[in-house]
Amino acid sequence: MAATDRRRPTPSKPIVARLGKDAATSLYTVSVGGAPLVVDLAGPLLWSTCPPAHRTVPCSSSVCKVANWYRSPASCPYSDGGRPGSGDRGCACAAYPYNPVSGQCGRGHVAAVPLAANATDGKNPLFPVSFSAFASCAPSGLLASLPSGVAGVAGMSRLPLSLPSQVASSLKVERQFALCLPASGGGGDGAAIFGGGPFQLLAAPPMEIAEGLRRNPVPLLKNPKNGAYYLRVTGIAVNLEAVPIPPRALDLDVRRGTGGVTLSTVAPYTTLRPDVYRALLGAFDAATSGIPRAAAVRPFETCYRASALGTTRLGFTVANIDLVLGGGRNWTLPGGSSLVQVDEQTVCFAFLEMMGTSPAAADSPAIVIGGFQMENNLLLFDLEKGTLGIR
CATH class of the missing domain: 2.40.70.10 (Acid Proteases)
Structure with missing residues (x-):
């Protein structure tokens, strides 16, 4: 219309x-x-x-x-x-x-x-x-x-x-x-x-990627309480090791409109419900135990000395974080999506803990995937089929 x-x-x-x-x-x-x-x-x-x-x-x-x-x-x-x-x-x-x-x-x-x-x-x-x-x-x-x-x-x-x-x-x-x-x-x-x-x-040679985006899309879930896009995420892994969160901790309760994993361009960084955040932070902390820490910089809780980290075209060389999606797919977040550089000497773990309610978490999701974690991807939303292609 x-x-x-x-x-x-x-x-x-x-x-x-x-x-x-x-x-x-x-x-x-x-x-x-x-x-x-x-x-x-x-x-x-x-x-x-x-x-x-x-x-x-x-x-x-x-x-x-x-x-x-x-x-x-x-x-x-x-x-x-x-x-x-x-x-x-x-x-x-x-x-x-x-x-x-x-x-x-x-x-x-x-x-x-x-x-x-x-x-x-x-x-x-x-x-x-x-x-x-x-x-x-x-x-x-x-x-x-x-x-x-x-x-x-x-x-x-x-x-x-x-x-x-x-x-x-x-x-x-x-x-x-x-x-x-x-x-x-x-x-x-x-x-x-x-x-x-x-x-x-714009690669050498140029690469057409529309078909790749459509070939194995992720179903988008609907929450009757709001218009946001939700993903079915069954688990989280750090360095290919499962993060210990309770079964169904990330499920969307359609009747109440709570839980689930949603996408938000008004949340700067991915925010997680406290039980999920603590489990993810603990797993990432263990996987990066050999990297010297730096003083925390608000709003982040865990930070590292930038000079101790190598880099690739995908960002800092740290353990990948995987969101385990339905249909055998993972959304992999490399160092460029899990760490943010806050000054010349410091990089920080770019995930936040939900504190009470906020505009980005008005319907109490388990995870709000924020803009920073979406930046290094091309996202194709198909409103007719209700799917998301990620590249």
């Missing part, structure tokens, strides 16, 4: 948009015309601040019904007033955007907004594409805790008013999107590709 642009024939090619990373907040942004938007994998819709004059959607429309399937968390504080049920004399459709970083909610008109990106053949941008999508307007106060200069949030969930769903509907492309998140440390921009492949790596 999207607002289509009738000025030119819609292309059948995928589109590509630039991804950036804000150094101050470690949040990722996507540029789809106008000011950038924060990428939220679990977000149900697009929202941004709007100009005073904007084209609203009638409250009797089918789009409004879809927009109101979603309600912000019941306990969420509202920015600038605007609670659900606030009167609107013009009967313009209202939606309730949510800031996943501050935990605040808002209320705003649903409006048709212009978006723009470039068509791509998987190697290069080809030509500009303009189209419209439905987004919720939001009060400026809802931008608190987001990077300076952004206009709002781009929800990337499987729901109908997310950015990937609206691109697929408006441009008549596949309901797929791929993320190559920009790496920490000034490694350049990343990219989001909406509408399927091909995807070509």
Whole structure:
């Protein structure tokens, strides 16, 4: 469901948009015309601040019904007033955007907004594409805790008013999107590709990897309590040795909406429930016992002397961490994903323990896989098949 642009024939090619990373907040942004938007994998819709004059959607429309399937968390504080049920004399459709970083909610008109990106053949941008999508307007106060200069949030969930769903509907492309998140440390921009492949790596010779991503995908689980993407993870291993966690400790309880392993672009680092974190830290500590320690640097608990570590193209030479997935697959996290360099002398174990509740852990998952651990991968989300390809 999207607002289509009738000025030119819609292309059948995928589109590509630039991804950036804000150094101050470690949040990722996507540029789809106008000011950038924060990428939220679990977000149900697009929202941004709007100009005073904007084209609203009638409250009797089918789009409004879809927009109101979603309600912000019941306990969420509202920015600038605007609670659900606030009167609107013009009967313009209202939606309730949510800031996943501050935990605040808002209320705003649903409006048709212009978006723009470039068509791509998987190697290069080809030509500009303009189209419209439905987004919720939001009060400026809802931008608190987001990077300076952004206009709002781009929800990337499987729901109908997310950015990937609206691109697929408006441009008549596949309901797929791929993320190559920009790496920490000034490694350049990343990219989001909406509408399927091909995807070509800039290697020698160039390598087409779309089929490899689709060949053995990981099923994505649904949590009825939120729009996040969940993975079935059956265990964790360090240096190919199983981490001692209780059976089914990582399972998603669909009835209660708790547990499970989810992906989040608003959590800078992977966070784990205390019982899982302690077991993983103990196993990694044992596997790296010969590496000299350094003083801890917040928010990390265990740090190492950088001079004592060798490096490869995959990062520091330490024991790999494997997330054991269903179907005989592992998601391997090498040293570049398990250790983060915090200064010239120090690197730290790049995993955090969940402390109570936080916006990234609002539904009490067992593990939230954060952005840092996703950065050295190409992730292909197939919304039609409900699968994730990892490379």
